[in-house]
Amino acid sequence: MGSLDGKVVIVTGSAKGMGAAEARDAANQGAQVIVTDILDELGEEIATEINATYRTLDVTSEKNWEILVSSVVEEYGRIDGVVNNAGIYSSQGIFNSSVESFQRIIEVNQLGTYLGMAAIAPIMANQKSGSIVNISSVAGMRGQVNIAYMASKWAIRGMTKSVAKTLASSGVRCNSVHPGAVNTDILFSLEEETLNHLISSVPMGRSGEPSEVAKVVTFLLSDAASYISGAEIVVDGGMIA
């Protein structure tokens, strides 16, 4: 018996990295997973591997979300979990951020998460159950110089609480996960010196594996987290403690 048996769970940005790990872990725990991404080939592969469905989803498109949600409800009758995992990174600070690049980060990370919640909320409220997990970051808990990325991750943290408040009486929970240095393309894209400096600030002395974040997401999706809403779970090996 898996902790997510019978639950229908959508994971965004799950063709690779952290999202793929989340999709895998949820499937291992018995969930019916809908793998979504814009990387269709990779996404199909993951879906086949874990016996899930794949749907193409650009999280910045209201229309895409509408189509996805309708098709999931039509096929499975319900939506029990959503993991707003899709996100892009930028290391740009206040001096080298163009307004366009600022807006792009906000669009994918912040608007994308908002659109996901807006699309799913009515369905979960109707069901009187559901769990939304938003992937923020340690950058959403403290000050870092990469201002656009930070702004989007703080916004996600805040929106999580807003939705938790609004949907609580409908039995729907909403929480944010704040990963630190995790072995994904985003981490590997950092310059070596920056990366080394980052890892050296981790009390555990290492970066984390995507599966270590996935297990926390699965926990929040499951009934074991039944009294947890509007909360933040930092997964960073002690880095920002």
Place this chain on the structure above:
Amino acid sequence: MGKLDGKTIIITGGAKGQGAAEVRLATNLGAKVVVTDVLDDEGIQLAEETGNVYRSLDVTSPEQWSDVVNSAVSEFGRIDGLVNNAGIFDHGGILDGSVEQFKKIIEVNQVGTFLGMSAVAPSMVSQKSGSIVNISSIAGMRGFGAIAYGASKWAVRGMTKAAAKELGSSNIRVNSIHPGAIETDMLFDLGDANVNRLVSNVPMQRSGTPEEVGTTVMFLLSDEASYISGAEIVVDGGLIA
């Protein structure tokens, strides 16, 4: 001797309400204020009344920010303070909000604040001094139903820390203020029933005046706050304590 003697301060959304209170207080403390807003008539009137200059400024426009900064530097030779006070409200929650409104709120409150900080930073860096005060909200500290507004105010809180980190070595301080129920049009527009409900939850059992936020802004602009950066000051009569 006023504690802002000789300082040049730009204030956005300064034509009325909280912004106008900030303009008056800063003037009384000896500052030269650049009053900015999109409400040109009221703005010009206030500028004349207080012996200051007025500049039309839509905070969502990088070009207009550039013009305001250039004219401030050419007229006064320096920029000592920026108060990112301009902001708009929408009560839309996750179930009843619109994407258009979400984007509009983010544009004015979040992008506008980012553009302001980006615009003044180079001048402040070359001066090796400056104080930026970003007006967030109690909605940037907690989860309230108004999701777009909350997202933008959490983002302002986070960006404040990003800028504090990046600009600290140039002796520039960046802080956020989180007003609660303050007697401005934004509060009155909520309607009597909502206002009464909100105020009944305030330990001090009353709303605050724009001046009570303004004096806190003045403190952060002044040298009295010389070791305060990346900080949050909540001005809410104990509402979210």
